[in-house]
Structure formats: structure tokens, C-alpha cells
Amino acid sequence: MESHRKGELTEAVVVAELKRRGIPVSRPFGDNERYDVVAETPGGALLKLQVKTGRFERGTVVFDGVSTHTNSQGNVYKPYEDDVDYFLVYSDDLETLYIVPESRVGSSMALRVEAPKQTDPKINDASAYLFDENWPPDTDERVQPVPGNGAVQAVTEAFDALGASVYRTESDDVYIVETGEGRLIRVRLGRVSEQGGRLRAGDLQSGLRTTDYYALYDPSREQTYLVAADEFGASLSLRTDEPEQIQHDTRFAEDYRLEAVWPPDGVPNASPRPAVGAAVARFESLGVPVGVVHDGSVPYDLLAAAEDGFRRVAVVPGWCSRGCLRLKPESKAGVDAYVVYHRDSDTCYAVDADRFARSISLRVEPPAKPDPRINEASEFELERNWPV
DNA sequence: GTATTAATGGGAGACGCAGC
DNA sequence: GCTGCGTCTCCCATTAATAC
Known part of the structure; x- marks a missing residue:
């Protein structure tokens, strides 16, 4: 069975198991939340639960404690942390449900079901996490907010x-x-x-x-x-x-x-981010006055000179796929221009924030067929396109 | 309508480390 | 040296959103 469908099946089984035990359970509207279900304890506490499929291998039930997705930089692994309170792990092979506090799970966890060939203090005994023996959980197990x-x-x-x-x-x-x-x-x-x-x-x-x-x-x-x-x-x-x-x-x-x-090494007024450093170097090689902004409360990284003043520039990495370099910022508010840094070719592209709505594609490789809508990346190279 | 991406998910193998 | 856990890094599939 393909993975997505298997995940849905596990979620359905877990909901059924909770309902069978008379536990009030709700599901978030849509699929934008990181938890799968919300369950109510007898004391009235609402717990965010992430359902996981447990793979039975080598005598253990193994499950992942992070979500995975891909972006231009490759695979990204994101822990659930405060987004969930507990993992509900269901093993289809054993037809057993486990509950594990989020704070005890790293990027993955193995619950040992069968006796190990040798003892080890790191072994997580699956019987200690059986759902029926741990419900309702002690809510004090939940992770204390960081940093405190x-x-x-x-x-x-x-x-x-x-x-x-x-x-x-x-x-x-x-x-x-x-x-x-x-x-x-x-x-x-x-x-x-x-x-x-x-x-x-x-x-x-x-x-x-x-x-x-x-x-x-x-x-x-x-x-x-x-x-x-x-x-x-x-x-x-x-x-x-x-x-x-x-x-x-x-x-x-x-x-x-x-x-x-302390104090940390580094050139004054230079950001340690490679993309920002590359953009600054490129502006300076063009003789464009540029300053690095060290203020986390603003959405831009640089102030770069233009004929009529300074532009607020956000430096972002672009992801390249099928010959196109893509840019899709979360928000354009407070930004005049974007410098997209393509690490593979060590090239910076400058894009006017007003040039696109939510994203833009810059074609760096020849297209399969000509299209007037194609944005030729070479036309956006910082050296050719500044000021935007 | 087509192409492309981010986001969700699970599966699997390699490897480092620690304990026995 | 063996075993087991945890981490990391790939892979694949699906869905929704978005650009063109």
C-alpha cells in the first residue's frame, strides 16, 4: 500500500480505537494543522495528538518523530515540538496502540516489543507506552516552552x-x-x-x-x-x-x-548568511553602495543604492527545478526588490518585488519550446538588472 | 489546461555512538 | 566485535496551490 493511503488508514483505525474506548475525539478542519486529532481527557484537558504508523522491524515498533518535506535545499525535517503533545503510534502488525510524549521522541523512536539479545539502558520498552495503561496521560509530561x-x-x-x-x-x-x-x-x-x-x-x-x-x-x-x-x-x-x-x-x-x-569573529556589518555575503560582494563589485541590515524585525537584508535613493532588498535562496529558478517569498510587504542567489552557479539575480504576485520563475536552461511568458534568467542577472 | 512547487505522509539503508 | 538506538539522507506518492 502506498504511504499516504497507509497513513490515512492508520489515522482512521486510531480514531476508531479512541471512540471504542469512549474517548471524545475531534479532528481539525482541513489538513493544515500539524496534529491529526484532538482528544479530551476525563479531566477536560484537550491534547493535540499526532498519529503515526509503527513499522514492525527487528522486534521493535519504529516510527518517525519529524515531518519531512522537500524544498530547493533538499529534504527538510521538522520536529513537531510544541505543535503536538503526544504521538499515538499504531502497529498494524501487532494491532496495538501506543502513546508516547512528544518530549521523549527525537527524529525517530523504536519501541522494543520482543526481548533484546542483550540488555541496553537505551532500550525503550514498548509495554511502558501501551495506550490502555497510560491513558489519561500526565499532562505535566508536555514539553516546557523554550527558552523559558x-x-x-x-x-x-x-x-x-x-x-x-x-x-x-x-x-x-x-x-x-x-x-x-x-x-x-x-x-x-x-x-x-x-x-x-x-x-x-x-x-x-x-x-x-x-x-x-x-x-x-x-x-x-x-x-x-x-x-x-x-x-x-x-x-x-x-x-x-x-x-x-x-x-x-x-x-x-x-x-x-x-x-x-565572545565577541564572535566576523567582519563588522557582514552577515554570516552565505547568500547575503554573495549579494553584498556582487553589489560592491558593481560599485553599488550597499549596507547590511542587522534587524530581525524588518523583512529585508540589505539597503542597496539606486538613482533615486535606496532599495530595501531581501536576499533569498532560489530553488532550481527543470531548468527554472523559482522564488516564492512568504510576504512581499516592506521589500522593494529580491536578490535570488543561485548557489550552484554562484549567480545573483535581481527581481523587482512589483514584477510578480506570489512567485516567479527564471529560466536558467533553454526551454523545450519557446514561450513569450518565459522569464529568461540572464535578463535578471544582478549585473544587468540593477537597479530594478 | 499545463507545469511546477511545497506540503503532507511512509519506507529504507547507512552510519555513529554507546553499552555489553 | 556485536547489538541496538538514534540520526541522517535518500526515495516515493499524493494533494493543493499557484504561475503562466
Whole structure:
């Protein structure tokens, strides 16, 4: 059975199982929510539940704890975090329903059903997650919001101790931090937790657009760590102990202590985002005055000179498919022009925000057949099309 | 009407790491 | 060295939205 249909079948079975137990259950209208169903506990609490199909393999029921989709950068894996409270995992092979707190699930999880060949403290005993023995769940298991007020205060005090000033923005967890040298950087606050000799944090890329650095607080050590926003992928792992084998990509938490890395390296007024750096270099090579904007509350990255003043420029990566480079910003409000950076060809294209409604395609390869509607990418190259 | 994308979903294999 | 878990990275299918 193809996967989508199998997911729907699992969801139907789970709803039936809940109803059979007399549990009030509702489904969100449409499919835009990240949870599949909402169930009401006897105490009246409403829980957001994500239904997962459990694959029975090697004596375990395995399920994914992240949603997957693709974009121009390839596969994107997004954890559910606060979007759901619990996973309901149904194994069709075993005809068994499990309930697992979201906080206990990483990108995937294996529930051991059959006895292992050898014991291991990491083994997740499936019987501990049987639905009938864990309903209604203890709602205190739910994840505490990140970063938490204590973290905000601790991180702020850590910056203060280094002589750095911290300013609030309109976003709850993004702050502007002024270094002692007068440089402004955008810092998003978060928390790390220790698991198996590592400090871990997830969902780092969701703030990449408006963040230069992450200030991550470890409450158990009362220590703040500072990492560049583009140094890690969607998640972060910093070693707190000494592994037997050090890999080329092993990173140690000690090296990221705020006190050890402050002030962060980097050219003043340059953003660490590669696309922004490429756009700035291209503007400068053209002799166009350009300034980087370090303010997470505005939707643009650069102010670039034109004959009649400055344009507000948002730098975005474009995805290339079947010979077309695509651009589809979430919102055009407050932006005069877009610079689309095509990493493969190291080319920047400039597009007037008024030129398109919601998206635009720039053809970088010859089309199968001519069409007057085709936007030839070469005509939008920054060198030819600035000012837009 | 056609082409193309993002978003949802599951399946599978490779690999690193830790414990035994 | 073996085993098991977790992570990562592919793959595929479907649906809805959107541009042209």
C-alpha cells in the first residue's frame, strides 16, 4: 500500500480505537494543522495528538518523530515540538496502540516489543507506552516552552557580564546584542538539554532568516553557549565528555562557551548568511553602495543604492527545478526588490518585488519550446538588472 | 489546461555512538 | 566485535496551490 493511503488508514483505525474506548475525539478542519486529532481527557484537558504508523522491524515498533518535506535545499525535517503533545503510534502488525510524549521522541523512536539479545539502558520498552495503561496521560509530561523565562534572564546576565548590551525586538526570542566594539548582531535564545554526553538542540533552521547567532542555555550547568546560525543544520550536538574516537566533525561544548567565544569573529556589518555575503560582494563589485541590515524585525537584508535613493532588498535562496529558478517569498510587504542567489552557479539575480504576485520563475536552461511568458534568467542577472 | 512547487505522509539503508 | 538506538539522507506518492 502506498504511504499516504497507509497513513490515512492508520489515522482512521486510531480514531476508531479512541471512540471504542469512549474517548471524545475531534479532528481539525482541513489538513493544515500539524496534529491529526484532538482528544479530551476525563479531566477536560484537550491534547493535540499526532498519529503515526509503527513499522514492525527487528522486534521493535519504529516510527518517525519529524515531518519531512522537500524544498530547493533538499529534504527538510521538522520536529513537531510544541505543535503536538503526544504521538499515538499504531502497529498494524501487532494491532496495538501506543502513546508516547512528544518530549521523549527525537527524529525517530523504536519501541522494543520482543526481548533484546542483550540488555541496553537505551532500550525503550514498548509495554511502558501501551495506550490502555497510560491513558489519561500526565499532562505535566508536555514539553516546557523554550527558552523559558529563567533562560532569558540567565542569558541576559551572561551578556551583561561581558559588557554586551541586549535589546529586545518584536520577536519574543530574538534579541539585538551590541558587542563592546559597537557591532550589532541578532541573537535568538534557546535551550539545550544533555543526552548521552551531548548537548542537543533542535529546529535551529526555522530562525535562520532572522538570526546571526544562537545563545543556548544549559540549565543543568547554568552555562550559555554561542553558536553561529549557519554552523549547524536543523539540530545541534555538542560533546560534553571525551569520546573514545574523535570524528572530524566532533564539536565540544567547551569551545562554544559564551565567555570563550565572545565577541564572535566576523567582519563588522557582514552577515554570516552565505547568500547575503554573495549579494553584498556582487553589489560592491558593481560599485553599488550597499549596507547590511542587522534587524530581525524588518523583512529585508540589505539597503542597496539606486538613482533615486535606496532599495530595501531581501536576499533569498532560489530553488532550481527543470531548468527554472523559482522564488516564492512568504510576504512581499516592506521589500522593494529580491536578490535570488543561485548557489550552484554562484549567480545573483535581481527581481523587482512589483514584477510578480506570489512567485516567479527564471529560466536558467533553454526551454523545450519557446514561450513569450518565459522569464529568461540572464535578463535578471544582478549585473544587468540593477537597479530594478 | 499545463507545469511546477511545497506540503503532507511512509519506507529504507547507512552510519555513529554507546553499552555489553 | 556485536547489538541496538538514534540520526541522517535518500526515495516515493499524493494533494493543493499557484504561475503562466
